[in-house]
Amino acid sequence: AQKVTQAQTEISVVEKEDVTLDCVYETRDTTYYLFWYKQPPSGELVFLIRRNSFDEQNEISGRYSWNFQKSTSSFNFTITASQVVDSAVYFCALSGGIQGAQKLVFGQGTRLTINP
Amino acid sequence: NAGVTQTPKFQVLKTGQSMTLQCAQDMNHEYMSWYRQDPGMGLRLIHYSVGAGITDQGEVPNGYNVSRSTTEDFPLRLLSAAPSQTSVYFCASSLAGTANSPLHFGNGTRLTVT
Numbered sequence: 001a002q003k004v005t006q007a008q009t010e011i012s013v014v015e016k017e018d019v020t021l022d023c024v025y026e027t028r029d030t031t032y033y034l035f036w037y038k039q040p041p042s043g044e045l046v047f048l049i050r051r052n053s054f055d056e057q058n059e060i061s062g063r064y065s066w067n068f069q070k071s072t073s074s075f076n077f078t079i080t081a082s083q084v085v086d087s088a089v090y091f092c093a094l095s096g097g098i099q100g101a102q103k104l105v106f107g108q109g110t111r112l113t114i115n116p
Numbered sequence: 117n118a119g120v121t122q123t124p125k126f127q128v129l130k131t132g133q134s135m136t137l138q139c140a141q142d143m144n145h146e147y148m149s150w151y152r153q154d155p156g157m158g159l160r161l162i163h164y165s166v167g168a169g170i171t172d173q174g175e176v177p178n179g180y181n182v183s184r185s186t187t188e189d190f191p192l193r194l195l196s197a198a199p200s201q202t203s204v205y206f207c208a209s210s211l212a213g214t215a216n217s218p219l220h221f222g223n224g225t226r227l228t229v230t
Binding site: 045047 | 164204206218
């Protein structure tokens with residue numbers, strides 16, 4: 001069975017602080033995909049990143065960075081110099097195998113609040 | 117380009133009533149799916165379809181029916197609504213057969229069953 005755990009239910013920081021959102025996953029598939037989605041207060045789901053199990057390179061996109069470590073089954077997300085607009089619920093998700101690439105298993109989500 | 121369109125945005129039902137949540141996409145995506153979002157539980161897959169005429173169950177299919185008569189549309193039917201179906205429902209689509217296509221989500225339908 002596949003499982004995604006986001007142990008941090010809520011995080012609150014002051015603007016400009018760095019913040020890391022944790023994601024731990026479980027799967028028996030050798031090929032799998034990891035995702036992060038953002039859900040701002042308006043409610044829509046915004047795709048942020050996808051990583052496949054064969055690519056452990058960390059990725060940086062502006063103030064966002066992702067650290068994928070197969071050895072610890074983690075796919076953590078860091079926001080550098082946080083801004084109020086980063087306030088949202090963030091979901092980590094997993095899909096396994098080629099056939100199941102679009103069937104996502106989501107974590108419980110982390111509500112991030114950035115205070116001015 | 118509208119993407120994934122869900123209607124209605126809000127709906128209130130009484131227990132036992134039926135209704136259909138509509139989902140349409142204009143990206144010619146083969147794969148479509150329905151998720152429900154409940155507090156503290158993330159999103160859970162209800163049903164999905166890999167193409168017209170093909171549907172399958174996800175993690176929480178009970179109480180819901182789907183059909184896929186066209187590539188564009190994937191309606192979700194509640195035959196007899198129950199308070200446990202109070203949730204936010206998201207429709208999503210993507211290209212099938214490729215792992216490189218992320219899911220594109222609609223804006224959601226907030227359903228309350230009293």
